[in-house]
Amino acid sequence: MIEIRQVDLTSREQIHQFVRFPYQLYAGCAQWVPPFDDDVKTMLNKKKHPFYEHSDADFFVALRDGEIVGRIAALENRPFNRVHNAKEAEFYLFECEDDQDVANALFNRLFEWARARGLERIVGPKGFGPLDGYGILVEGYDERQMMNMMNYNPPYYVNLLEKIGFTKEVEFISCYIINELFHMPEKVHRAAELVQKRGTFEVLRFKSKTHLKGWAKKIGEAYNNTFVKNWEYYPLSDNEIKLVLDNVMMVADPRLIKIITHKEDVVGFLFAFPDVSAAMQRAKGQLNPISIADLLLDFRRTRHISFNGMGVLPQYHGMGGNALLYSELEKTVNEFQRFEHAELTQVADTAVQMRKDLENLGTKPYKNHRVYQIRL
Numbered sequence: 001m002i003e004i005r006q007v008d009l010t011s012r013e014q015i016h017q018f019v020r021f022p023y024q025l026y027a028g029c030a031q032w033v034p035p036f037d038d039d040v041k042t043m044l045n046k047k048k049h050p051f052y053e054h055s056d057a058d059f060f061v062a063l064r065d066g067e068i069v070g071r072i073a074a075l076e077n078r079p080f081n082r083v084h085n086a087k088e089a090e091f092y093l094f095e096c097e098d099d100q101d102v103a104n105a106l107f108n109r110l111f112e113w114a115r116a117r118g119l120e121r122i123v124g125p126k127g128f129g130p131l132d133g134y135g136i137l138v139e140g141y142d143e144r145q146m147m148n149m150m151n152y153n154p155p156y157y158v159n160l161l162e163k164i165g166f167t168k169e170v171e172f173i174s175c176y177i178i179n180e181l182f183h184m185p186e187k188v189h190r191a192a193e194l195v196q197k198r199g200t201f202e203v204l205r206f207k208s209k210t211h212l213k214g215w216a217k218k219i220g221e222a223y224n225n226t227f228v229k230n231w232e233y234y235p236l237s238d239n240e241i242k243l244v245l246d247n248v249m250m251v252a253d254p255r256l257i258k259i260i261t262h263k264e265d266v267v268g269f270l271f272a273f274p275d276v277s278a279a280m281q282r283a284k285g286q287l288n289p290i291s292i293a294d295l296l297l298d299f300r301r302t303r304h305i306s307f308n309g310m311g312v313l314p315q316y317h318g319m320g321g322n323a324l325l326y327s328e329l330e331k332t333v334n335e336f337q338r339f340e341h342a343e344l345t346q347v348a349d350t351a352v353q354m355r356k357d358l359e360n361l362g363t364k365p366y367k368n369h370r371v372y373q374i375r376l
Contacts, residue, residue: 002069002105007044007059015044018059020285021068022095025154031141033277035148037285040093043073043128050239051128054079059093060109062102070096072106074113075128080234089114091124092132095153096160103160111376123169123373125151126232129244130223131308134172134232134346135369136161143367146306146345147251147277150174150369158370166372170231171349175363177333177342182362184330192327195320201268202261203328206254215259215266216245222259222266226311231350251276256305256336258328260312260321267316268325271309272332274302275343303338308345326357 007014019040026032044059046052055078062070073093081088091110096103107122114122126134133150136157145152150172195201206212220241227233236244251273260268279298283291307329312321333342344363347354359365 001064002101003063004105004109005061005063007061009044009046009059014061015041017068018044018061018071021061021071023284024068025095025097026152029152031144032152033145033147033280034283034285036280036283036287038287039148043093049128050237050243051075051077053237053239057128058113060106062096062106064102069099070094070102070106072110074110075126076114076117076119077234083234087118087120089117089119089122090126091122092127094125094157096157098154098156098160100160100163104164107164115376119376121373121375122166123371126371129240130232130236131244131247133369135170135371138171138368138370140174140367144277146174146275146308146343147273147280149273149306149308149345150367161372164374166374169371169373171371172346172369173349173355173365174346174367174369175344175358176366177344177363182330182333182342184326188323189327191320191323195324200262200319201316201321201324203324204259204261206257206259209249209252209254212252212254212257213249216249218266219259219269220245222269222313223309226268226313229314231348248273251299253299256332258332260324260328262316268312268321269309270307270325270328270332273306273308274299275304275306276302277304278302301338303340305333305336305339305342306345307332307342310344322357 007018009015019037022034042049051057055076057073057075059073060071061068071093072091075090075092077090080086089110096106110122125136131149133148135151137151137153138158141155224236224241248271253274256272258270259266276295276298279295282294310325310329312325333339344358346369347358349355
C-alpha cells in the first residue's frame, strides 16, 4: 500500500527526510553529485526563497510501510504562465525507486494538485531558478553530473514517466570539449578582433570578486533580457537575480567570467566555473570547515571547467557578438593551462543556431536531458 504525504514545511524531521532521501537511491553511485542540503532546504522555505514572492510550490513523499520510497515537488510558476499565456504546473526534485506504482501515486497526487489550481499541463523536471538544471537524463549515464547545475538519475526514470504518458517537451544537450581538438576557425577570431577595433563591442575581464560584484546588477539585467526567446524564459525578480548571482559568486573565479559590453551596457556574457563535483561528492551535502576547505582546494586543482551561461542580447545578433563570444570561449579553455576537460552545460535543442555552431566547432554531445510534458 502506497501512501502519499504532503511534507509539513514546519517540521524539521519531514524536511530532513525529504532532503536526504536521494542518498538511499544513489548509495555507491559514482556519477551522482549531491546538492548541498541547505540549498534544497531553501527551496522548501516559503519565507526565504524568492520564488514564493510570486509563485507557489508544495512537496510530497511516497511511503510504503512508513518508509519513504519516492518524492516530488509541485510548482506553479505564475510569471512564466503569464508571459507564455499558459496554464502549466511543473515538477522537480523527483526521485523514486524502480516501482511504477510509486511513480503513479506521486504523479496522480501532482495531477490533483494542478487541477485544483485550474492548470492544464505538467512540464518537468524544471526547478526554482535558471541554475537548477532541467530534465531527466536520457543519455550519458556513465558521466558524472556537473555539480548541481544539472540532474542525474538512473535509466529507469525514462520508463516510469513514459508509461504514465509523458512525452518530450524539449531536450538539453551538454557538450564535451577536448582541448587539443577544439580550435576556433581563424575567421572567427578575425571577426572578433574587427568588432573590437571598430568599437562595436568590448570584452570586460575581472581580476577580483569585488570588481565582479560591482557589475552584478548590470549582469543580472542582461541575463534577464538575453533569453527572452528561450523556451524556459520568464522575467526573474530582483531578488531571484540576487539569489542567482550570490550562488554564482560562491563558485566563481572572476578570471573565468567575461562580459561583452556595447558602450556602457552589458550585451552579452560568458560564465565559466571550475568543476568542484568531486569535492561536493565528498562533502555529502554538508558545509562545514572540513568540506569548505576541501572545496577551496578542489577549486584550485580541478582540471575540469563548465560553461553554463553564454549569450548575446537578441538585438545585437548579426553584429559580430557571437563571433566574439566563441573567440573568448576558446581563449578561456586555452589560457588556463590546467584545464584539460571542458563542458558546455545544457544547451536547449530550441537554440538551433548555437547547437549547429558548437558541433561545427568540434564539441561532442555526450549528455542529454529531456524535459517531459503531459496534458491533464
